[in-house]
Amino acid sequence: MDKNSSPYFTSLKCRECGRLYPKQAIHVCDFDFGPLEAAYDYEAIRPVLTRKLIESRPQTMWRYRELLPIDGEPTVGTQVGFTPLVKSDRLAKALGVREAYVKNDTVNYPTLSFKDRVVSVALSRARELGFKIVACASTGNLANSVAANAAAAGLQSYVLIPADLEQGKVLGSLVYGTNVIGIHGAYDQVNRLCSEIAGKYGWGFVNVNLRPYYAEGSKSMGFEICEQLGWKIPQHTVVPMASGSLLTKIHKAYSEFTKLGLVEAAPHKVHGAQATGCSPISAAMKKGVDIVKPVPKPQTIAKSLAIGTPADGYYAIHTMNETGGSAEDCTDEEIVEGIKLLAETAGIFAETAGGVTTACAKKLVETGKIGADDSVVLCITGHGLKTQEAIIGKCGEPRLINPSLREFEALIAGEAATFKS
Amino acid sequence: MPTIRIPTPLRKLTNEQEVVQAAGLNIEEIIADLDKNFPGLKERICDENGNVRRFVNVFVNDEDIRFLDEKATAVNEGDEISIVPAIAGG
Numbered sequence: 001m002d003k004n005s006s007p008y009f010t011s012l013k014c015r016e017c018g019r020l021y022p023k024q025a026i027h028v029c030d031f032d033f034g035p036l037e038a039a040y041d042y043e044a045i046r047p048v049l050t051r052k053l054i055e056s057r058p059q060t061m062w063r064y065r066e067l068l069p070i071d072g073e074p075t076v077g078t079q080v081g082f083t084p085l086v087k088s089d090r091l092a093k094a095l096g097v098r099e100a101y102v103k104n105d106t107v108n109y110p111t112l113s114f115k116d117r118v119v120s121v122a123l124s125r126a127r128e129l130g131f132k133i134v135a136c137a138s139t140g141n142l143a144n145s146v147a148a149n150a151a152a153a154g155l156q157s158y159v160l161i162p163a164d165l166e167q168g169k170v171l172g173s174l175v176y177g178t179n180v181i182g183i184h185g186a187y188d189q190v191n192r193l194c195s196e197i198a199g200k201y202g203w204g205f206v207n208v209n210l211r212p213y214y215a216e217g218s219k220s221m222g223f224e225i226c227e228q229l230g231w232k233i234p235q236h237t238v239v240p241m242a243s244g245s246l247l248t249k250i251h252k253a254y255s256e257f258t259k260l261g262l263v264e265a266a267p268h269k270v271h272g273a274q275a276t277g278c279s280p281i282s283a284a285m286k287k288g289v290d291i292v293k294p295v296p297k298p299q300t301i302a303k304s305l306a307i308g309t310p311a312d313g314y315y316a317i318h319t320m321n322e323t324g325g326s327a328e329d330c331t332d333e334e335i336v337e338g339i340k341l342l343a344e345t346a347g348i349f350a351e352t353a354g355g356v357t358t359a360c361a362k363k364l365v366e367t368g369k370i371g372a373d374d375s376v377v378l379c380i381t382g383h384g385l386k387t388q389e390a391i392i393g394k395c396g397e398p399r400l401i402n403p404s405l406r407e408f409e410a411l412i413a414g415e416a417a418t419f420k421s
Numbered sequence: 422m423p424t425i426r427i428p429t430p431l432r433k434l435t436n437e438q439e440v441v442q443a444a445g446l447n448i449e450e451i452i453a454d455l456d457k458n459f460p461g462l463k464e465r466i467c468d469e470n471g472n473v474r475r476f477v478n479v480f481v482n483d484e485d486i487r488f489l490d491e492k493a494t495a496v497n498e499g500d501e502i503s504i505v506p507a508i509a510g511g
Contacts, residue, residue, distance in 0.1 A: 016475065030430065031465065033476040033506040195508050291487050311507070314475060 006071045008048075012212050013039040015315070023069070025129055025204060027211040035311070036212045038069035046260050051231060054262075061117055061220035067256055069216045070124045076153045077120025081220050083108050085228035085377070090345040096365045099375035101234070102346050103225050105382065106354065111148045111172065112383035113141035113351075114246065118217035119149045122206035125213040131204035132156060137194035138207075139187050139242065139304045140169030141351075141382050146206055147178035158203070160190050165303060168386040186298060188309045218246045222253025225377055226263050233258070233268045236376040238361045240353045241272040241281050241327075242305040244316030250379065251319045269325040271369065272316055273360030275300035275352075276329045281313045285327035290317045301332045301390045302352040304382060326369045328360035335359055336394050339384060349384035357381075423451065423496050426503040431466075434459045448479060449492040451502065466504060467492075476507040 005023075012021040016034025027036050049066045057063035061081025062074050084104045092100035105114040119142070126134050135158040136146045143159035150157035159173050163182035173180050183190045191208075198205040206214045226233055233254045239247040251270050257263045274282040277300030280292045292313035298306035310316070320327060330338065335352055338359030343349050350358070357378050364370045384391075401407040422442040427435050435441055436459075443458070445451035449471065456463035466477055472492060473479050479486045480503040486494040496502065 028476075028506065032468075032474050033430075034474075035476070192508055293488060294485075309508070 004071055006069075008040055008045050008066045009038055009069045009071070010041050011039050012036040023071070025126075025131070025209040027209055038212055038216050040067065040256075042256070042259055049260060049262070051227075051262060054227065061120065061217070061224070064220060064223045067216075067219065067223070067253075068121055069213050070121065071128055074120065074124045075127055076123035076155075077110075077116060077149050079109050080116045080120040081108065082224055085225060086346060086348065088346040091342065091378075094341055094345045095362055095376070096372055097370060097376050098373050101225075101229070101375075101377045102342070102348055103221060103377055103379050104348055105221065106348060106350055106380055106384065110152075111141070111144040112386065113145065114218065114221055114379075114381040115141040115145040116149070117220050118142070118214045119145040119206060121217035122204075122210045122214035123149050123153060123155065126155070126204040126206070126210055127153070129204065133158065133201075134204045134206060134210075135159065135194070135197070136206045137161075137187070137191040139306060140165045140172075140386065141304055142207065143178075143180070144169060144172040144386075147173040147176035147180075150178065151176040160194055160197075162187055162190055162303075166387050166389050168388060172386060186296075187307050188294070191307075191309075215245050215249060218249035219253040219256070221246070221379060222250035223257065225250075226254065226257050229377075231263050233263050233266050234377040235267075235374050236269050236271060236325075236364075236370050237379065238271045238273055238357055238364065238370075238376060239379045240302075240305055240357045240381055241274050241310070241316055242307045242353075243310045244272070244281050244312035246379070246381070247272050248312050248315045248319050251323065268323060269370075270319055270323045271325040271360070271364055272320055272327040273357045274327065274329040275302040275305055275335060275356050276331050278302070278306045278308060279329040280308060281310055281316050282327035282329040284313065285317050285320060290314055292317070300335075300352075301387075302335055302356050303387075304351065304353045305356060326364060326367075328363045328367075328369075330356060330359035330363065336391055338362070339391055340395065342378075342380070343384070348380060350380045351382040351384050351387040352390045353382055354380040354384070355390075423498065423500040423502055425451065425455065426501070428504055428506055430506065431462065431504065434462050434465070445496060447490075447492065447496055448473075448481070448486055448494045448502070451496055452492075478505045478507055479503070480505065 014029035014034045045066045054063050059082040086102045108116045133156045136142050157178040160181045198208040258265045278298035280295050284292045295308035335355035338355035342358045443451045443454040
C-alpha cells in the first residue's frame, strides 16, 4: 500500500457484485454497472475511533474522519458540519409525538445546506486525485456548495443546473465567481449531460465520477445525530429523498456506529419524505415494490428534491423496509404548511425540502407509522432564504402605518376588537 | 430483424459495433441470440437468473421493459432495442 494511503479507507466496492476497485475517480462497476461505494477496514478503525477521541476533536464533521473516504487530512470544508440538534417541545406537540428533534442543517457552513458535507469530502478527495477543475449537476444546493468551497480552495468550478431554479439558488452560486450553466431541461437531463461531459473532459464531477466519495459525506449527519443524542440511535428519523442517497447514508452511519460499538444496537425506523409532484420512491414504496418508475416531468415547488430518476431509489426502499420505516409524500400546499409549522414551533426557517420533511412527518404520525409516545428526528437540510418564492404572499403581509403612536394604537385596538369577536 | 444499440462499455464485446442485429420474438431470445454472436454479452446484461441487471436498462422503442413484460417483452421486426447503463447522480 502507498504510504500516504489511509489505513482505514481501503478501496471502492461494487454494491451489487462486491468487486473491488482502486480509490480513483470512478463510480460504476465495469462488470455489472452497479454503483461503487467506499469500503473500510472496520477492524482497524474499532480500537482507534473511540467516543473519547471523537469528543476531543473540533466540532466539525471531520471529527469522524476515519469513517470518511480520503487519504490524508481534509483540505476543503474543514469547518463544515456539527450543526445543532434542536429539541423542540412545541414541534413535538404540533406533530403529536412525545419528543421531536430537528437536525438543523439550515445553518450548515458555509452555504446553509447539508450539501456542504458531501462537497467537503468530494473536493478534499478531488485535490488528492489531482483535479484542477471541479463540477456538478445540481438542483441548487449542491451548486452553491461546490461554488463556495471551490472558490475557497482555489479550484476552478462549473455548476450545471436546470434553468428554472429559484433566484436565491442561482445567485447563491454566481456570487462565488463560478461558471453557472443553466440547462433548458429537468434535473435528470442535466445529470445525463454531466455524465457525458465527465467522460469527455476529465473534470472532477462531485456527483458523477467522484460520487463514491461525495455520497459518504452524508453519513456525518447520521454520526452527529447519534452523538448529539448522547450516543444513541434515534427511534425514528425522517429524511427527505431526492436521489435517495442521504437516507441510505444516514442509515449506514447508524450501522457503522453500531458495528464499532460507539452506540448500542437498537430498533430504529428510517422514513423517507418526497413531494407528491415528484415521488417515484414513495410511490414504489407505497405499492410495495422496489422498482422505481421514473417521473419524466417533475412538478413541485420542492425543486431541490425534483429528481425523476433517483439513482439510489432501490437502496432507499430497501433501507426503509429493513428498518420498518415508511415513505410519505405531500402536496405543494402541505409543503408550505410544513415550512410554516416548523418556523412557528421550532423557530427554524427551512427551504421547501424542509417543508416536505415536516409535512410528511406529520402524516406519518397521523397514520400511526410514528407513535404518539415516540421520539423523532427530522432531518432539515436547507435554509428557507434560498427558496423564498415558495412562500411569498403565503405568510401574510406587514401592516403599514406612519410613525405615529396614534396610528399604532388604532392598529392594536383594531386587532383586539378582531380578537374578541 | 430488430436492431440493438450497444452502449460504449460493452462494445469491446461487439468488435466496437454500435448497432447490431439479433433474432428473437422477445427480449430473452434476443439476448440469447446476441450472446451466441458476441459471447460474454449476456452475463453483462443479465444476472444469474437471466433477469436484466438492476443498473442496466433495456428499452424497446424507448419504453423501459421493466414497465412492459420484462424479459418476456415481445419484439417485432423493425423494433429498436437500446441497452443503456443506469446513470448514477444527484
